Amino acid sequence: MSSLLIRNGRVLDASTGFDGVRDIAITDGKFAQSAPNGSPEFNARGMIVAPGFIDMHVHLREPGMEHAETIESGARAAAAGGFTTICCMPNTTPVNDSATVTSYIVSRAQQNAIVHVLPIGAITKGLAGEELAAIASMKKAGIVAISDDGRPVMNSRVMRRAMEFARSLDLPVIDHCEDLNLSAGGDMHEGVMSTRLGLRGIPSSSEDVMVARDIILAETTGARYHVAHISTRHAVSMVAFAKARGLRVTAETTPHHFVLHDKELHRYDSNYKMKPPLRCEIDVDAVIEGVVSGAIDAIATDHAPHAGNDKMQEFERCPFGITGLETAIGLSLEALVHTGRISLMRMVELFTTGPARVLSLAAGTLAEGATADVTIFDAERSWTYDVSQSQSKSRNSPFDGKVFRGGPVATVVNGRIVWSVC
Ligand SMILES: [Zn+2]
Numbered sequence: 001m002s003s004l005l006i007r008n009g010r011v012l013d014a015s016t017g018f019d020g021v022r023d024i025a026i027t028d029g030k031f032a033q034s035a036p037n038g039s040p041e042f043n044a045r046g047m048i049v050a051p052g053f054i055d056m057h058v059h060l061r062e063p064g065m066e067h068a069e070t071i072e073s074g075a076r077a078a079a080a081g082g083f084t085t086i087c088c089m090p091n092t093t094p095v096n097d098s099a100t101v102t103s104y105i106v107s108r109a110q111q112n113a114i115v116h117v118l119p120i121g122a123i124t125k126g127l128a129g130e131e132l133a134a135i136a137s138m139k140k141a142g143i144v145a146i147s148d149d150g151r152p153v154m155n156s157r158v159m160r161r162a163m164e165f166a167r168s169l170d171l172p173v174i175d176h177c178e179d180l181n182l183s184a185g186g187d188m189h190e191g192v193m194s195t196r197l198g199l200r201g202i203p204s205s206s207e208d209v210m211v212a213r214d215i216i217l218a219e220t221t222g223a224r225y226h227v228a229h230i231s232t233r234h235a236v237s238m239v240a241f242a243k244a245r246g247l248r249v250t251a252e253t254t255p256h257h258f259v260l261h262d263k264e265l266h267r268y269d270s271n272y273k274m275k276p277p278l279r280c281e282i283d284v285d286a287v288i289e290g291v292v293s294g295a296i297d298a299i300a301t302d303h304a305p306h307a308g309n310d311k312m313q314e315f316e317r318c319p320f321g322i323t324g325l326e327t328a329i330g331l332s333l334e335a336l337v338h339t340g341r342i343s344l345m346r347m348v349e350l351f352t353t354g355p356a357r358v359l360s361l362a363a364g365t366l367a368e369g370a371t372a373d374v375t376i377f378d379a380e381r382s383w384t385y386d387v388s389q390s391q392s393k394s395r396n397s398p399f400d401g402k403v404f405r406g407g408p409v410a411t412v413v414n415g416r417i418v419w420s421v422c
Pocket of ligand 1: 149150151176228229275276
């Protein structure tokens with residue numbers, strides 16, 4: 001455990017609403033009144049100092065597909081993106097549907113990860129959508145939520161039972177909302193662009209009907225329910241409606257869903273192929289509106305590394321998903337803050353107290369005594385993303401070569417600087 005003094009930064013803490021220049025002292029890995037004499041110092045003048053950012057939706061490919069990402073490399077990419085905590089989805093090989101796999105991930109993370117890694121367990125065995133996974137024992141082993149992400153739970157009876165069970169354990173249920181019968185065979189958003197490009201479409205309704213179903217089941221069961229990577233206007237308004245009714249319903253969106261449109265697909269570049277697909281302008285505007293209004297609680301990256309050969313196939317054959325950890329702060333600043341849609345404080349909230357509340361984590365604060373996780377970023381610094389230098393093992397980002405205004409500067413985990421720009 002270490003001590004550190006972060007000096008002269010503009011501190012933004014969404015847990016208290018504090019916004020002002022002050023020093024942050026860390027002793028023995030916790031925030032403290034003061035740091036011991038001779039502690040290392042970090043000069044954060046002109047920078048934003050915030051509680052450690054949390055990415056509640058990340059795919060690490062360990063166990064099973066370590067050539068695409070490991071817990072170690074994914075954690076390094078997270079640190080380089082300004083994240084101090086990441087939650088990893090269970091679609092590994094084997095699937096994280098038992099305490100054995102959960103414990104494996106937890107111990108690998110303890111040995112190798114430079115940020116906190118919190119596993120999310122499967123809802124159903126093998127993500128098959130039929131039998132419930134070993135949810136209670138996974139919870140004892142350390143999962144913070146359940147999800148079959150990558151796949152929806154198509155069977156409504158199974159989803160209802162999962163919600164009843166999760167409620168008794170006070171675990172949130174995260175759903176990847178996609179009606180597979182409606183989306184079957186689709187490669188991009190169904191609309192004018194898919195017709196023009198001759199690509200098979202995934203209609204917005206494939207997301208909408210599942211969000212509707214899940215909200216009804218959340219009301220029936222009283223479960224905590226969270227919509228992963230929300231992308232359509234109807235889904236956003238249904239979540240707002242559920243919140244207004246007092247249901248425990250929350251949602252996250254990803255930077256690519258509020259930065260990019262389906263128009264990008266004209267390049268037939270597989271780095272624009274993801275699920276849910278990039279939507280049309282009306283949906284993108286509604287997602288941003290949901291971020292502004294509070295219908296959306298968190299920004300998550302859905303970091304989905306794929307090894308080179310997998311993404312180098314023809315468009316229809318290549319897998320869905322892009323990496324996202326290292327570009328999330330830059331994209332959020334660009335699309336939300338620099339455009340004047342939200343304040344810097346609201347952005348900090350979406351990366352800290354927002355996800356912390358969804359998952360009931362004791363994180364997202366600079367309060368004395370709390371674990372000293374800090375994200376230091378610069379809202380103005382100009383930098384260029386070079387994917388060949390990525391800390392991730394994969395290179396599937398559509399943002400290679402992009403010039404950003406603002407980005408992460410240093411990442412502090414347990415009071416230690418685990419990454420910094422220079
Ligand atoms: Zn998903």
